[in-house]
Every structure is written in structure tokens, then in C-alpha cells.
Amino acid sequence: MDRLIDNPYLPYVMTVERITQEAPGVKTLRLRFKNPEEAENFQFRAGQFAEYSAFGEGECTFCIASPPTRKGYVECTFRQAGRVTSGLSRLEEGQEMGFRGPFGNTFPIEEWKGKNLLFVAGGIALPPMRCVIWNVLDRRKEFGNVTIIYGAKSVADLVYKDELKEWDERPDVQLYTTVDPGGETPDWKGKVGFTPAVLEQVAPSAENTVAIVCGPPVMIKFSFPVLEKLGFRDDAIFTTLENRMKCGIGKCGRCNVGKLYVCKDGPVFTKAQLNGLPPEY
Amino acid sequence: MKNYQIKHSDLDGWLEKIIAAGRRVIAPVTEEGHTDFRPIHSPAEVAADDQVQTIQSAKQAAFPKAETLFSYRKEGTAVSLDQPAPESYLQTVVWRARPCDAAGFTPLSAIFNWDYKDNLYNARLARTTLVAFSCQQADAYCFCTSVGGGPGEKKGCDILVTKLPSGKALVEVCTEKGEALAALAPGLFSEANAVADDSPLFAEKQSALAQLPARFSKEDIRRHLAEAFDSPVWREQSERCLGCGACAFVCPTCACFDIQEDPHGSHGRRIRCWDSCAFALFTQHTSGHNPRPSQATRWRQRILHKFSYMPERLDATGCTGCGRCSRACPVDMNLLEHLTSIAQK
Numbered sequence: 001m002d003r004l005i006d007n008p009y010l011p012y013v014m015t016v017e018r019i020t021q022e023a024p025g026v027k028t029l030r031l032r033f034k035n036p037e038e039a040e041n042f043q044f045r046a047g048q049f050a051e052y053s054a055f056g057e058g059e060c061t062f063c064i065a066s067p068p069t070r071k072g073y074v075e076c077t078f079r080q081a082g083r084v085t086s087g088l089s090r091l092e093e094g095q096e097m098g099f100r101g102p103f104g105n106t107f108p109i110e111e112w113k114g115k116n117l118l119f120v121a122g123g124i125a126l127p128p129m130r131c132v133i134w135n136v137l138d139r140r141k142e143f144g145n146v147t148i149i150y151g152a153k154s155v156a157d158l159v160y161k162d163e164l165k166e167w168d169e170r171p172d173v174q175l176y177t178t179v180d181p182g183g184e185t186p187d188w189k190g191k192v193g194f195t196p197a198v199l200e201q202v203a204p205s206a207e208n209t210v211a212i213v214c215g216p217p218v219m220i221k222f223s224f225p226v227l228e229k230l231g232f233r234d235d236a237i238f239t240t241l242e243n244r245m246k247c248g249i250g251k252c253g254r255c256n257v258g259k260l261y262v263c264k265d266g267p268v269f270t271k272a273q274l275n276g277l278p279p280e281y
Numbered sequence: 282m283k284n285y286q287i288k289h290s291d292l293d294g295w296l297e298k299i300i301a302a303g304r305r306v307i308a309p310v311t312e313e314g315h316t317d318f319r320p321i322h323s324p325a326e327v328a329a330d331d332q333v334q335t336i337q338s339a340k341q342a343a344f345p346k347a348e349t350l351f352s353y354r355k356e357g358t359a360v361s362l363d364q365p366a367p368e369s370y371l372q373t374v375v376w377r378a379r380p381c382d383a384a385g386f387t388p389l390s391a392i393f394n395w396d397y398k399d400n401l402y403n404a405r406l407a408r409t410t411l412v413a414f415s416c417q418q419a420d421a422y423c424f425c426t427s428v429g430g431g432p433g434e435k436k437g438c439d440i441l442v443t444k445l446p447s448g449k450a451l452v453e454v455c456t457e458k459g460e461a462l463a464a465l466a467p468g469l470f471s472e473a474n475a476v477a478d479d480s481p482l483f484a485e486k487q488s489a490l491a492q493l494p495a496r497f498s499k500e501d502i503r504r505h506l507a508e509a510f511d512s513p514v515w516r517e518q519s520e521r522c523l524g525c526g527a528c529a530f531v532c533p534t535c536a537c538f539d540i541q542e543d544p545h546g547s548h549g550r551r552i553r554c555w556d557s558c559a560f561a562l563f564t565q566h567t568s569g570h571n572p573r574p575s576q577a578t579r580w581r582q583r584i585l586h587k588f589s590y591m592p593e594r595l596d597a598t599g600c601t602g603c604g605r606c607s608r609a610c611p612v613d614m615n616l617l618e619h620l621t622s623i624a625q626k
Contacts, residue, residue, distance in 0.1 A: 010350070010351050011362070056355070250396050280578075280582075
């Protein structure tokens, strides 16, 4: 359709190309632009987020979980929780939905060239990191060691199971998966324990290393002191904030942490930046 | 831009011409003792008391309570979208707004344009002409002079009318939109009625305005707020807050909104509607976690947003001193008193 005025609330129409059931209640949707011209012009960078529409239900905010190095589609991974995510869960392959974005800042991947990367993720927070991980793996020789520590409540709750297997088999990736005590199955080969504890046990070196930490608030809270103990500086620790959003473009007024808007100044922040912000996240 | 003098009694004739020209006019209308902006079709409908403050502000002209962002239609697996044409937004005149209403459009425009351009707001504002009347009375809730405004301030007005004791009205035309409105009554706004820049009518205007000494300076407030995040003042001031959100709905600068779906089977529309930082659900995550879990943290957000974050990020203050929030508050939280006490700490 013609964009009569440049309306920042008008989504792109996308076709659901592929649906992957990642874990109980967790799905990944692969979306293609209905209009090839829009697909051609679309660009984003790792860390950015978008607003996803199920028409008739509303809009919901998730990161873009696929890497910008894979062209022609975007993916989102979400847990079915409320009205919109239930609507998105009901979509079938071939159906159309809405997508508005990309919004927000990015992980400074270009500044990480030549450095070792440590990814620490919990549960449904692997998706924002997966975008960075694939971006880095698609340009593998530009970066040093890649270490991934990923934990979930139970074996069933681990997302991207096929990709975890692929990363595990790669000689140029160190992957540690863990599940909370009681979440293991008899044939579980990974670790058992909370993610911060596994991080302490693995004890990756802080030298020339950037840590990217995404997960539920409690995981982040207990991971930061471990990283500090391992010698990571606050400006070498990156995370994403997930405050509630509606517009994504710095107007609707709910995602701010102090004077910063998560949708505009974030969602990516360093621990050094968070130290200077009030605890409104 | 030109200034004119006309008779008080000519104002209704001008308004009639504006209505006859097909403009949608909203003006203060008194119903059951409450005066608020309503669409009118004749000057006789306008509230008799020409000093009364409406309950709601004039922001609704450019930022309606609820508006369509786009509509959708689902057919099989396909979806088609359609959005409102700006031409469908009616040319609107806000008649007898107050200078504090007009002042509100400066922070609103800053919020809607500081980064991404909100062209729905911009298209409505471009079709809105504000005819403000200077205030000859102020009440105990008014404090425009403490936040950079004034009872005869032109900022944000397309036209400012000041009724003078002599029976004349000084009409200051401030913008091209204002000129277009004056041009609808060429008999009134003629060369013969033009007012020179050095006319004694401007001194007469000053003496006709409400006297409202400033109670604090916004710079003082901002300086105090820089250190006040952990102050007990937020809990003290908000203990009686009900979280009803009335303050935000009547405010001329509050722009926080929600985006909601309005579905009707296979078609529907996405709307945005006013929201308020006073509501607990405003920031609550799906998980139940809430970054602003108490009324005190929400009150703090309201004050810091308006008097600290907006000045720093947008070079605008989120308050015009109209006092509407305090008049509307069911538990009499008085913004002027609260700000004065912050400025004195």
C-alpha cells in the first residue's frame, strides 16, 4: 500500500515462513517481507528489537533473533504468555502478520574485533544473544575465543536445541549448557546448576574478553559479581534491558530508566552505564 | 504578523464566520456546572464565564484521547493495511483556549518529534488553529509564571485575544494559521483596525492581565531534582495518591500513550489512547515484575519526567502551570504546593 504519510506505527506485512517449536510454550517464527522492495531496503544490526503484530490481538516487543548476516528474513523467538503472544502462537505457516522495526541501539560488534567473547545466557534470553553469536560465527576469523554458557530451568526449556548441538560440535566454540537442579533428564550430558554458579566454575579469563550477559533479572544480579571476581571491567560487560514498551520510538513514555529510554538509548547497555542509572528495570 | 483592535461585541460575529467557513470549532461549554471543550455550532453555546478554566486541556485537538493508527483487514492468510489520510483530519479551531493550553504544544511537539517524527500528531497540529484568550483572573492552582509562561503569553498561540477594560479587544495574530482565521472576517481585520507596535493598547493589555507572581523557578526545581531520586519526599507526597491518572488526562503536556487493538472479526484497527504513569500496569512486565512497583516511584517518575528528564533531553518543561492536575485530583494533591516544597528543600 502507499504510505500516505510516513506513519511510524504502520507495520510491514510479513509472511510466516517457518515455525519452530523450541521448548514448551516457546516458538521461533521465521518471517519474510510480503513486499520484496521492503525486504531489499531492510537493514538492522545485532541487538536491535522490533514490534511484532498479531492483527486482532496487538503488538509485542522482542529482539530480532536472527543475525543481520543472514539476509531475506527475520526471526523472533518468544514464550506464549499473554494475549499477543498467544495470537502469534496460533499463526500457521503462510499466514501474514506485522513487523515494525528495527529499533534501538546495537551491540558494538565492530569494536569487539580481535577480542575473546563470553556469552552468558539464561532461559528465553538466548534469542537476543543468538543474533550476535551467529553474526560472530558468520565472520569467525575476526574474533578470538567464543565461549557460551547457557542455562535453562530444565532440559526441555533449552531453546535452539539444533543450534546448541551445532555449536557444541564446532571446534572454534566452547559451549557449556546447564539446567537448574532437578531439571536434568537421565541422559543429560551437560551441567547441573544455576548459570552464575556454572560461570564461576568455568571461570573464563577476563583478559581481552568482552562478556555479554542476558537473562532474567535474578540471573544477571548473581552473574555480575562473578564476572567482577573474574576480573571483568564494568565497561567490558554488556547486557540488554527489557522494560515494557509500546511505541519503540521514544514517545509512549514507559520504558525509561531515569532519563534514558530503553527503546532509544538501549536496549544494549554496559554494566558501567547501568551503575550510573537508577534501578528502574 | 499584524495586530488588530476590535470590539468585544464583534468577537461572536467573527466566531460565526469561522463556523460558517466550515471549520470544526471546539470551545468551552458549560454542562451541569462543568466547563470543558466541546464541538460547538453557534457562539451562543460557548460558556458565558470567559475566565473559566476547562477541565481538560486543548491537547485533544492534535492528540485525541483515542485515534486510529491504521486499520487492517484479514482475508484468508493475507492481511491488508490502510491508514488514515491526513485530509480526513478536520480543520479545527480551538476557541478561547488559555495561554497555558497554547504553551502545552511546545513540549508535546518536542516529545512527538525529538527523534522519530510522529506525523499523525504533526498532521493534526497543522490543521489546528489556537485562538487563546489572555487570563484576567487566576486561581489558587495557577502557576504559569513559575514555569516560564504568563497570563498574556503568546507562545504557542496562533492568535491571542485580550479583552481590554475599554470595551476593545486586542487581537495579536502570531502565525500564518492565525492570519487565515483573521482573513475570514475582512471587515473586522482591516487596515483601519490595525494596531501599531507602539500602541498604548499593549500597556492596557498588561494592566488587564491577572497578577500572578512566580512562586519558584523551574531551574531551582531542576537543580533540586538532580539529587532527589532517593528522597523520602516521593513517598510523603504520594501517600494519598489513588493512582487514578486524572492528572495525566487533564494535563496539556502529558503525552504518554498506550497502543491497543480494536478488533471486529476479520477487520479492525490499531488505536492509540491516552495512558498514565500513575497506573501500576503502565510499566508492569508480563512476568509480573514492575520497575516502578509503588505509587511513590510512579509519582517520582511524573515529576522527574516533567521537570528533569524533559528539560535535559528535549529542552522543554513538561508543565505549563495550568493547575488542571491539582483541580482534577480527587485527593487534592496540589502540584504547586509539592513543587514549592521541593524548591525549598
